[in-house]
Amino acid sequence: xRKFFSLYACLMFVLLPAFCFxxxxxxxxxxxEATEQQEEARVKFAPANRRxxxxxxxxxxxxxxxxxxxxxxxxxxxxxxxxxxIAARKAEEERLKREEYLKANPHLAVMSKIxxxxxxxxxxxxxxxxxGVGDKVAGATITKITGTKIYFKxxxxxxxxxxxxxxx
Numbered sequence: 001x002r003k004f005f006s007l008y009a010c011l012m013f014v015l016l017p018a019f020c021f022x023x024x025x026x027x028x029x030x031x032x033e034a035t036e037q038q039e040e041a042r043v044k045f046a047p048a049n050r051r052x053x054x055x056x057x058x059x060x061x062x063x064x065x066x067x068x069x070x071x072x073x074x075x076x077x078x079x080x081x082x083x084x085x086i087a088a089r090k091a092e093e094e095r096l097k098r099e100e101y102l103k104a105n106p107h108l109a110v111m112s113k114i115x116x117x118x119x120x121x122x123x124x125x126x127x128x129x130x131x132g133v134g135d136k137v138a139g140a141t142i143t144k145i146t147g148t149k150i151y152f153k154x155x156x157x158x159x160x161x162x163x164x165x166x167x168x
Contacts, residue, residue, distance in 0.1 A: 107152070107159040113138040116150065119163050124150055 047053075051060055102109050114137055117125040123132045124145055135142050140154035151160045 105157065107140065107154045107157045110138050110140045110152075110154050111159065111161065114140070114152075114161060116161055116163055119145075119147075124163065126150075 055063070113127075115127050117128070119125070120130065122145060123130045124142070125131075126137050131137055131142055133142050133145060137152070140152040140159075142150060143153050143158070144151040147163075149160045149162055151158065153159075
């Protein structure tokens with residue numbers, strides 16, 4: 001009897017459920033139809049815009065306003081840097097032009113160092129010192145003194161400076 005009971009139990013609990021619940025393999029047409037139904041059942045989210053649905057319109061406009069302000073600030077910084085670069089280039093070009101001009105006209109650099117203060121006889125007061133023909137002032141040699149002008153020679157270039165009129 002025990003053998004019968006164990007065989008019966010085996011049939012009831014192992015083979016019978018496997019046999020009862022076994023299903024046939026679905027046909028290809030059934031698989032396609034089930035797939036199409038699943039695709040139709042899926043929710044398709046196609047928003048009209050990219051706005052976060054969890055933000056209110058006020059929050060979105062505030063975020064957008066802040067983004068625009070940041071973009072404007074970045075653009076102003078870029079423009080300021082660009083303007084500074086252009087100004088630096090212009091300043092460098094002007095400096096190079098001035099250096100080139102001073103190389104071609106070295107006496108101009110010396111002229112700014114000479115301060116004529118007055119005249120007494122055949123001597124001239126320059127930079128608080130009296131000088132005559134043949135004397136050197138800031139590297140330039142005095143070549144001639146007239147009643148109204150003093151003539152100099154510096155690095156092979158001749159130039160003249162006017163004597164300031166004396167106040168009576």
